[in-house]
Amino acid sequence: MLLVAAFAGSVGVATGTNPADPSKVIKMSFEAADDGFDMIRTANFYSGSVSEVIYETLLTYDYLARPAKLVPETAEVMPEISEDGKTYTFHIKKGIYFSPDRAFKGVRRELTAEDYIYTFKRVLDPQSRSVHASFLAGKIVGLDDLAAQAQKSGHFSYDAPVAGLQAPDRYTLRITLNSKDYNFLNIMAYVAFGAVAQEVITTYGAQSGQHPVGTGPYMLQTYVPRSKIILVANPEYRGFTWDFKTSTDAIDKQIIKDMQGKRMPQVGRVEINIIEEEQSRWLAFQGKQIDFDKMPQLAAPSVLDGDKLKPEYVGQRIQLQRIVDASTSFTIMNYRDPIIGGNSLDKIALRRAIVMAYDNKREVDLLNNGQATKLEMFIPPGVVGYNPNYRSSVAYDPVLANKLLDYFGYKHGADGYRSMPDGKPLLLKLAREQVTSSQEISELWKLGLDQIGIRSEFVVNNFADNVKAAVQCKLMLWNVGWTATYPEGQNFMQLLYGANIGQNNLGCYDSPVYNALYDKAVTLPLGPERNTIYLQMNRQIEADSALVLRTTRIRSWLARPWVKGFKKHPILHSEWPYIDVDKH
Structure with a gap:
């Protein structure tokens, strides 16, 4: 099948070919902090976006x-795949x-096949403790053996050959898998496997996350964590010609009219401020200090008339794109925690009661202002494997939750709160962030838990630190x-x-039945x-009450009229290389 290359058109190899205009600036915000830009160490959405x-x-x-459709980036064309589906040969652009x-x-440092081999090895180096190791573990011939040797010796030999990672020449990469993997090409498009240079990691070591060096269209100039x-x-970026013609809806027609044939990227500078509070971000957008952003849910009643903009915003020529996120929001319940974890019936009953205490509909209606939908299954809409007819067997039902707790011996004390069956105190500690939206969800949680007589405490920390703590159970x-890193159910x-x-199993759930099905x-x-x-x-997730499934959001992306070519992608999260800015 003929595919449109993401960076299509004639590509020059001379230095200084990046066509970006320094006077064209995009200003935007992140609603939470990044966690540095060494992608073996973080699954942080904002780190990945940069x-x-x-x-x-x-x-x-x-x-x-x-x-979403895969296309080459540094590869010249889509890879050659062997008849048995196990060997992929990539030819890298010179x-x-x-x-x-x-x-x-x-x-000047040219990208070679060896850089990808180094990148893949680094993900499985035990010293890296990469949160993305699961994407490659068990897949590539010989790579796990090398990692096992390093685990024993304490030293990972990056110079040691790996049968499944070969570079027959400077620009050819051959990857051989232990068995056929139907999502392997999607994995090769995931940002965690973007090429890094060994010299950079050697130079900066543990500080590599604050000194990212790549071959992409942008580089980091200023970083205040x-x-x-x-x-x-x-x-050094080679540039590309904007040439996308694969879609025909009205938005796409205007984008193609505005952008076709331009040398890209056009934007020469991207300024991102961390603004955690929704109200502050909304004021910044209204004050034209942000060029595009997702509309805060608190603003929905004043901005939207159904699924369209109200006249005030139409008059400002603001662009609106509404999409259902390929994402899932949920509450982890630590399967290793001494109070709520484990597979005994009383612990499963406790988690089941916690699930039934959370009012998803109230979150959608009140906290999200209707800009979300209740999830029935862990795979969200827009991802292969989602079934629109699936219905969860566990629903919001505090009455039944109370009966379940009574049956398993979680008794009420004089203060109305329950204790453990052995008489010890029952206290749930929920981690949260400082922002208003997190506080609102916490209040909804407290309301639900109070209804079933469970005392709760909310521990405030920043997002990046909560991620690190969750990884460590x-x-x-x-x-x-979790937002889709590739559009197939395995990703969730x-x-x-x-x-x-x-790594990325933040609830530390471990079920032999679930693992066998996976x-x-x-x-x-x-x-x-x-x-x-x-x-x-x-169904096994529901049987074990492994987590509390909540919502997927309906995002209303707003862009100022001077932003050209903007369209929100379901997998990619950084539109800057594909858009332009009119002088304004």
């Missing part, structure tokens, strides 16, 4: 195509260079979300796979049989 334009993967996604950095000692990020054009309960179901504890699902081709296994896995 890293997407610094590091380049072998493959990426077509900007306009819906559903003349791609890393952004200038002192790690290269004044020498948890406050401000400024990106500028990478002078240190949080009892925490409200969190792996968040509960036992082998991923310490192992079976990943061996099947994408399609009805695999999707049926996903349904069984969802």
Whole structure:
């Protein structure tokens, strides 16, 4: 099949070919802080959004195509795949260079196949403790053996050959898998596998997350952790011609009219401020201090008339795009926690009661102002494996939750709150952030838990630190979300796979039944049989009350009229290389 390359058109190899205009600036905000830009160490959404334009993967996604469609990024074309589906051969474009950095000692540094081999090895280096190790673990011939040797010796040999990672020449990368993996190409488009140079990691070590160096269109100029990020054009970036023609809706027609044939990127500077409070972000957008942002849910009644803008905003020529996020929000319940964790019937009953105490509809109606939908299954809409007819077997029902707790011996004390069956105090500690939206969800949680007689306490910390604690199985309960890193159900179901504890299984859930179903699902081709296994896995999540499934949001993206070419992508999160800014 002929695919439209993401960076299509004639690409020059001379230095300084980046066409970005320094006077064209995009100003925007993040609603939570990043966690640095070393992507082996973080699954933070905001870190990934910035890293997407610094590091380049072998493959990426077509900007306009819906559903999402893979296309080459640093690869010349889509890879050659062997008949048995286990060997992938990528041919890397010549003349791609890393952004200038002192790690290269004044020498232009070209991207080669060996850089990807180093990147993949680093993900499985036990010293890295990468949260993304699960994406490669068990997949590539010989790589796990090398990691096992390092685990024993305390030293990972990056120079040691790996049978499944070969570079026959400077620009050819051959990857051989242990078994066929139907999502492997999607994984190759994930930002965690964007090429890094070994010299950079050697130079900066543990500080590599604050000194990201890649081959992408932008590089980091200013970084004030948890406050401000400024990106500028990478002078070594080769540029591309805007040439996307794969979609025909009205928004796309205008985008194509505005953008077709332009040399990209056009934007020369991206300024990002961390603004956690919704009200503050909304005031910044109204004051034209932000060029595009998702509309805060608190603003929905004053901005929207159904699914359209009210006349006041139409008059300002503000652009509106409404999409259902390919994301899931949920509350983790730590399966290793001594109070709520474990597989005994009394612990399962306690978690089931907690699930039934949370009012999803109230979250949608009051907290989200109707700009969300209640989730019935862990795979959200827009992701392969989602079934619109699926209904959860566990619903909001505080009356039944109280009966369940009574039956399993969680007795009320004189103060109205329950104790454990052995008489010890029952206290739930829910982690949260300082922002208003997190406070509102906490209040909804307290209301529900009070109805079933469970005392609750809310521990405030910042988002990045909560992520780190959750990875280490240190949080009892925490409200969190996951946005699709590729558009297939495995991307969500792996968040509960036992082998991923310490990586992205933040609830530390470990069920032999669920794990066996997961192992079976990943061996099947994408399609009805695999999707049926996903349904069984969802039922197992409900049987174990492994988490509290909440909502997926309806996002209303607003852009000022001077922003051209903007369209929110379901997988990519950084539109800056694809858009333009009129002088204003």
